[in-house]
Amino acid sequence: MNVSWDHHHGRPGSPIHRLGAAPKLGFALLLIVATVLMPIEHRAWFAGVAGVLLLTVLLSRLPLLFLARRLLMLSPFVLGVVLVNAWQPAGRANWLALAVKSGLCLLTVILVSNTTPFSQILRVLKSIRVPSLLITTIALMHRYLFVLLDESERMRRARASRTFTQRRPFHWHTLGTVVGQLFIRASERAERIYDAMCARGWK
Amino acid sequence: MHIPDGFIDGKTAAVSAALSAAGVGLALRQVRRELPARKAPLLGLSAAFLFAAQMVNFPVAGGTSGHLVGGTLVAALLGPSAAVVVVTTVLIVQCFLFQDGGVTALGANIFNMAILNSVVGYAVYRAVCHWLTGIRGRVTAIAFAAWCATVVSAISCAGQLAWSGTIPWAAAFPAMAAVHLFIGVGEGLISGLVFLAVYRARPDLIVETQAGGGPKRFGELVRQGLLATLGVAVFVAPFACSWPDGLDSVAGKFGIKHTLAAPLWPAPAPDYQVPGMHWAVGATAVAGAIGSLVVFALALLMGRWLVPKSTES
Secondary structure, eight states, X not given: OOOOOOOOOSOTTSHHHHSOHHHHHHHHHHHHHHHHHSOTTOHHHHHHHHHHHHHHHHHHTOOHHHHHHHHHOOOHHHHXXXXXXXXXXXXXXXXXXXXHHHHHHHHHHHHHHHHSOHHHHHHHHHHTTOOHHHHHHHHHHHHHHHHHHHHHHHHHHHHHTTOXXXXXXXXXXXXXXXXXXXXXXXXXXXXXXXXXXXXXXXX | OOOOTTSSOHHHHHHHHHHHHHXXXXXXXXXXXXXXXXXXXXXXXXXXXXXXXXXXXXXXXXXXXXXXXXXXXXXXXXXXXXXXXXXXXXXXXXXXXXXXXXXXXXXHHIIIIIIIHHHHHHHHHHHHHHHSOHHHHHHHHHHHHHHHHHHHHHHHHHHHHHHTTSSXXXXXXXXXXXXXXXXXXXXXHHHHHHHHHHHHHOGGGSXXXXXXXXXXXHHHHHHHHHHHHHHHHHHTGGGOTTOSSOHHHHHHHOHHHHHHHGGGOSOXXXXXXXXXXXXXXXXXXXXXXXXXXXXXXXXXXXXXXXXXXXXXO
């Protein structure tokens, strides 16, 4: 029934999981910024970063298959940029630089987000004085994201069991109504949440 | 349109991060001022809704499917500043939790998809609504606005990639703009359908239809519009060699009008003096200008078709 979006892989006991969120995030950010800014000629730097990341992968005991699948999942946007680049005269060197840099950065973010609970990331954001309204919004979104995904899946199933034809214009119209209904349900839920927050002394 | 890490360089990332921080800060201040406390959880829930809605696939010809992006839709439902906050939240969560879009590119992604998309979409929406009244006019307005916003975001994204030296402008602009001329049609259609569904079931949920005719948005739109214009000026203008005199003065005087005119930009092909190498850029610009007329006609037809005369109110 539940849409499963389990994003905490590996063993929570690993040394990487146990590291404090703030130093981990700070180090990852530093690594990413430095990797993006570094000219591609400095091969040693990129090899070093790759080494550090591989060590982290091994220490964190994340499933390797999961990591590989996530790394190779390219968005249409990336594919488009690569295709356009392939036509350019200096395309190949450029393409290699893009692949190395974005691959290393992607692996860094995957590692951090899979070894750090989201609530700790929020606490770090709070400690660096990100506006509280934004943090509340992010926290609520994270909390209800999976609830609404579930709800949308239930609505999809209900619709699939009731509509017989899928002529295209009609189908779009139905989907539009379903998404609109999802917004209405989200708004009504927001009202209930506010009441519940007030009942617990939120001001 | 989520730019990953490594696709844009340091200066582009820094400039777009600064612009985004300013834009999100302004939006947060505005939202805090006008949103009643009762509605505070609505922002988070709308962000969760937007994420879930992006998972719903709409079938397109040939077995492919598209999905909602939603900046304009949320702007029309909740107002532009709330939309900036909501889409920014979605982008932050997508970046950290689902690795969709890079950390260093977060500023650029927020600028394109949260700020530019919401502000341009909302400005076009209000302009068309002013002219076409009734729910029919609103559906037309939101469909056209969503198309414009999608194309402008794509052009800004192409500008950032070109400024970073990832892809030359002559290749980035035609590719991004051409693809999004079509994607935008789908986005407009979905946005119109969803808006109509909400309007029919719970018109009271839509901020603009609430008693009192909705809050005054002009000042808010001017500030955000200036910011959006500044970004477009930095990212896109350097590549338009024969921009009509002094972008800065135009932007300063007509912040909003400039944003409104942005979908039609880059202006007619004759401005492009070099047909040989840059023919694709000119051709895309012409296609965009013609496309906007075609899409507007389509949006009008859609409004007529979806909303029968008898239910028009």
